[in-house]
Amino acid sequence: MANRILVDAEEGMDAPPWMGNVEPFMQKVLDLCGTDGEEISVLFCGDSFMRSLNFRYRGVDSATDVLSFENGERYTDEDGNEWLSAGDIAVSLETLPKNAQYFKVDTNEELKRLLVHGVLHLHGYDHGEEHVEENAEPRCEMLRIQKRLMASLENENLLG
Numbered sequence: 001m002a003n004r005i006l007v008d009a010e011e012g013m014d015a016p017p018w019m020g021n022v023e024p025f026m027q028k029v030l031d032l033c034g035t036d037g038e039e040i041s042v043l044f045c046g047d048s049f050m051r052s053l054n055f056r057y058r059g060v061d062s063a064t065d066v067l068s069f070e071n072g073e074r075y076t077d078e079d080g081n082e083w084l085s086a087g088d089i090a091v092s093l094e095t096l097p098k099n100a101q102y103f104k105v106d107t108n109e110e111l112k113r114l115l116v117h118g119v120l121h122l123h124g125y126d127h128g129e130e131h132v133e134e135n136a137e138p139r140c141e142m143l144r145i146q147k148r149l150m151a152s153l154e155n156e157n158l159l160g
Contacts (some may be wrong), residue, residue, distance in 0.1 A: 003030045003038045004083060006101070010045035015092065019044065021158045029119050032152055038086045040122060044117070058064040065095045067113040068121035089118035107149075110157045114148050 003028040009015040022042055030038060045053075047063035054060045054067060071087040091114050100110035125142035 003027060005034060006039070006041040008041070008043055010043065010049050012099055013044070013046060013093075016044065018158055018160045021160060022115070025153075025156055026115060026119070027156055028153065029149065029155065029156045032149055033119065033123065035086075037081070037121075038107070039083045040086045040119070042118075043088065043090045044093050045094050047094040050090060050095070053090055063092055063095055064093050065099050066118050068118045070078055070122055070124070078084075081110055087122045089115065089122065091118070096133055107127070111148060111158050112153055112156060114150070116146055116153070120146055120149075 003026075005023040007019055007022045007026075009019065026040065026042065028042070050067065051061065051063040052063050053061060057067070057069070067090045069088045071085040072086045072102075074082060075085060076082050079114050091111070096110055096114065097107055099114070100107045103110060103113075105113075125145065127142045129142050
């Protein structure tokens, strides 16, 4: 059946020209994760919107790079197909280039990492206080899986 990926930009924000590349990329990520019949939404937004989400749902009064909101509910569509609404991922397009510079990677690589990271959170993974560090092997399962997925997606170009 495959998966259903819904991609949008924050209201009032111009959609990035590469936004159409996100759905096929996310399909590949979910295929690598072995999922079928999941629905995930991805929202690209600015730091102001991200800050409001972060404060509302996590009590943190600052913007962040990516947030994931697990859903976990099942529903049947009008064609009789059953879907798992895995949840929503929000990505800040203002923080994206800052992260890329910080991690010394190009924007494409960082965007892929944020999307993979968001998917893993939707599937119940957590990294606690551990974060990706330069020249350090990840200790937690989530970041090890993320590293493996990123290696499998090395040749994907989201930015066109």
